[in-house]
Amino acid sequence: LSSDELQKATWAYPSDCLWEGPIYWRSKTPLANFEEYKDKTILADFLQRTLEVPNLSLTHITDEFSKLKELDYQGKMDLTNIQKLYKKIDELCLAADASARMQTRYVNRTTRE
């Protein structure tokens, strides 16, 4: 992970990273937001396929809440971040619905054929 205004450059486990995810995500670091990783298809492919760094999904929500509660406990929580998190969950659910609908449609079509 390269440095930014907040922290120094450091190493992270693949399991502590996401590929795509919002910049405010606290429990894992989304790599695609870093300048160094942008528009580099081979690198992206390596991270996602070989190291199995996932995109953000609903399965990551629980960890994020734990992290936010920890930050809140330290007095470092801010309401706008939690609002963004709820909006993101909503978005992910809508996306899940859409993909489920597409899947059913696909299954229906293939069974008809």
Place this chain on the structure above:
Amino acid sequence: VNQDTKKGISQNFRHQNLIFVAPGQWRSAIDCIWATTSQIEGKFAIANQYVAMDEFFVGFIGVTVPYLGMFVDEMKNLIESGPGLVLGFERRVRNLILHINTLQPTAESLQPLWELAIFPVKLHDGRVKLQPRSFDFAIVDRQNLADAFDGRARLLDFSLEEVWKLEPFLSCFDLEDRYLSRMVEERSSIKEGSSDPHSVLTRNLRRKAYALFR
């Protein structure tokens, strides 16, 4: 991501404290209501904090939008717990009345409150006490009557504007015959000794009467 994960998440919100209630509290969906002010004891109103996110909180997570029955229960619990332990007891009763009034109450839905001392009544000595429907009190619905009866009758202690506004609530308790405008008969009379007609006024009236009935 599948539907089970989604279902799991909405369940987590119901059973774990995952809703941030500013400042500094985490609560479950069951502890929260989708309202701007918290009128229900022990419930946290979150609509101000998460504006325009009702689809998520109400539709998906299952946060309750307060309904009439909830407020009726709240009133019942409040009255039963008595004024001793509750801060601002009378004010809370008043606020609940004003709030229930806005939720299209029916006589049937307010039946549980029929016997309870929920009406703030100003007594002869100026003290205000909560009384049940059966207590003999009048309702002021006109300013002139308010002035005439202040301190002389036991009156429902709401302002004139509030009384007009509270019509839906009061009508559920069958209180129509308590309105002063219906109870009072207005009579005009002339005192003994002043029966001499006023010459100027009489002439004026004659002139008008002539013009009107010509």
